[in-house]
Amino acid sequence: MTLDAALPALLCLPFAGGLLAACMHRRAAATWLTMAVAAAGLLLTLGTWPAMAAGQVLRWTLPWVPALGLDLVLRVDGLAWLFLVLVFGIGLLVTAYARYYMPGEDRLSRLCALLLVFMGAMTGVVTAGNVIQLVFFWELTSLFSFLLIGYWNHGASAREGARTALIVTASGGLCLFAGMLLLGQVAGSYDLDTILGAGAAIRASAQYPVILALVALGALTKSAQFPFHFWLPQAMSAPTPVSAYLHSATMVKAGVFLLLRLWPVLAGTQAWFWAIGGAGLASLLLGAVAASFQRDLKAVLAYSTVSHLGLITMLLGLGNGLGAVAAIFHIVNHATFKASLFMAAGAVDHETGTRDLRRLGGLYRAMPITAGLAVVASAAMAGVPLLNGFLSKEMFFAVALTTTQGPVTDVVVATLAVVASAFSVLYSLRFVVGVFFGRARDALPRVPHEPLRWMRAPIGLLALACLLVGMLPAATIGAPLAAAAHAVLGAATPAYNLAVWHGWNAPLLMSAMALVGGCVGFVLLRNWLNRHDVPAWVERFDTRRLYERGLAWLTVDLPAALQPAFPARRLQVQLRLIVLVALIAAGAATWGATMRFGLAPSPVDPLFAGLWLLGGVGAIAAARRAKYHRLSALVLTGGVGLVLCVSFAWLSAPDLALTQLVVEAVTTIVLLLGLRWLPKRVDEHSTPTVRERVRRWRDGSLAVLAGGGLATLAYLAMRHPVADSASRFYLENAYAQGGGHNVVNVILVDFRGFDTLGEITVLVIVALSVFTLLRRFRPAPESIGVPRQQQLQAAVGHDDGVTPMVEDLRIPGLIIKWLAPVVVMLGVHLFLRGHDLPGGGFAAGVAVSVALIFLYMARGARWVEARLRVAPLRWAALGLLIASATGFGALAFGQPFLTSHARHLALPLLGELPLASAMLFDLGVFGAVVGATSLMLVALAHQSLRRPHRGDDPETS
């Protein structure tokens, strides 16, 4: 069906637009793009209306892991449709507003990109047809709201507010994730339609209370409900367009959207009534009272948002169908008037330079149009007749009178609802009268005047919507509301009447009481409110302190208390424990196992035994000398490495021998470069104390145990017959499928190419870490000075401070210089033959970087860099790109990632050549290894250059 195909476009459009907007350099371009995307999204959504009007559900599925029930499912019904209109429509208006609101020097590409991506995340939440997918987008909205609230990240309050919002909403999101997993388990599927159909079974299951608690935690944190409401007032340090978008129409509405989405599944129980209804009622009252006491315009709006969301949550908590309809209606109404009020507050702030209610007044003279629009929007917020807020509030009163929980609850809920509405009238009046009427003030930071037309237009459109819906409800919102209500309630949708006049009845009386009460309260309390701060008893309900104390305990006190309990401070203790645990684990695993000596021992070659006699002696000597004689220990270790290399060659593994040889060379050079910065140590031959003896004996026995255990294990394993392993497959298929004779290389670049891709990525990451760490390297004070050897050379006049070795090593230097191109050729040779003969990208890459470091050693860094442009970062990046591009290339032919292709090509002059795409992959490996290795070597070698320039000034280095 054609309409279904619109869904992926809806979801992808904002994300693609966000990527594009991030690259825009001009304000106009970024905002036009954002508006175009929002408008396109809005038009696409409106285009799907015929299906909504017919009561259909649009679905679009992309199978991903069907076995786990994880498919990408996009699903739009009436409820999602209504939210999509809000997300795109208000997004469009907010962007138009932001273009003129944001300070002139900001290019807005970041704001637009973030707004668009947030829009995409919201679209993802409301169109999710799979609950895991819903949680994914849910967390995305938390993440991007963090970035948007902290948009002015130079301000401490913005960072603080963003962090609080992220911690609260993302933790709620994690709870929601757990809840959704449970929900999916009980329902047997993560598909939303299946879950919606399994409502009765879920409510009856034993896990229902847990699911309800977890889902409620997610929804209540997101919608800023008591006791998690504190993040919303703190988030007011966001730019006003962001508040107008996130904190009126989208982010905070995600919570109530979720409650509506799962309403057919979870609602209607006593637990639901008390958890959701209770939180809603508390937020409704608390928000309304707290809003009345605020002085900052945006703080008034933030607390009033808490209050109105509380109203919606409470309506949902009541658990009857009419409540759900009223909730949907109020969601739309609240989005329109609150977004316009946020924008009006922003316009006042923009034109006067302050948001303090006590400093503002009489602005209707300077800004008559803005004043008129703000009056309409506030009246809607207060619930004045002929405006949309009145209608939904009437429905709210009607529902509050019939809680189905008994007459006492009815009376209490209804009374509290009237009280909260009276406070809502009070703060609306305070907002409008305090800012626009009364005495005009002179001492404003700026001389106020009417804002630009484009800043007023979005406010005007939304105020117009308030009026239209308020006067002609059935003609405007009737059909979409019916579609949304039907999507939630299905056949159980109750009859409701959207007329402006319902006759003389109880809800009308309650409305009148609230209006009169609010006006009287305002007249009585007005001056008192302007003179006093927020009273202490209101502050007491502020859970922010609790949150801050909890956070401090979790991140500071608890770790501090736990630290002494674990021996985490000393590395040696940790290592000893690791070795001990490994010994015990290995012992326990092999205890009592019977071994078969299936293979006869092969005859000992005396030469081989002699070789390892040398190796063993070298290792022990290295262990003895590593403390005081580092250079000789290093040489001895290198010797052991060479013995290892010969053994590999001896035992039919030339590839290993080759790699071991080149890696050995590079490791030794790296360690040699580091030796210079270590403190001098002199062997004093003092007699060890008793404690030292005990420690040595203990470590020595651990070492003997570990070595002996490993030796025994190795011996037993070597005598054990080899099982038929995967090797057989590789041997049989290396040529047939990989097109190479060197099986080891084919395994690395073809069969297990994905592992190798990961490995070279690790290598490059390590090289980057080395590079970054060395840029910040501060040598110890005593090793900054010129080494003794160079001092002596300077005394005989050979040292120019930069290329100290040149004069003294003239002949070796010359040989090395001539040798370097040969080593490069060796590298190329190793690479080219790698697929069929011992060699390959790894060995070749290391060999080439050895050639490079040879040049550095022979002629000094300056000489090399004056003649040769070494760009290790580019090599590494290019290598990784080639390797991944080879992998993705397979996708273009419809094959899985990294599938290789081999073929023999007959070329003129060269004859028949084996060519495999794995060769290209090996080229990537080669590039990455060259880049990573030379990056490390060059970074280390450069440390010797720091002395002549900047070594004495650690701050600049």
Add this chain to the structure above:
Amino acid sequence: MELVLALAIGVLAGCGVWLMLRPRTFQAIIGLTLLSYAVNLFIFCIGGLRTGADPVLRAGAPLTQYADPLPQALVLTAIVIGFATTALFLVVLLASRGASGNDHVDGPDGTP
């Protein structure tokens, strides 16, 4: 041959563990190198010892004629990663030495 290699692995591992438990950073780095030699050799030997086997495919040779390629591929990867770890460790060692003024593994908390 098996005995020689097993003893070699044991000696290398023993020296490596001993050095890793020492207090100086340079001892620890040499210890890690020796230990990784031991482990590489161990993994390699698990595949069975073959002298004079063919490492590269030849036309017509039976499968039993070849050295086991699987442990070789594993060890080849391990050698390269081992080099990366050593380099990273060296730089951390240098940074710790510069920041704390001594070369004890526990940095400023260790005895100089």
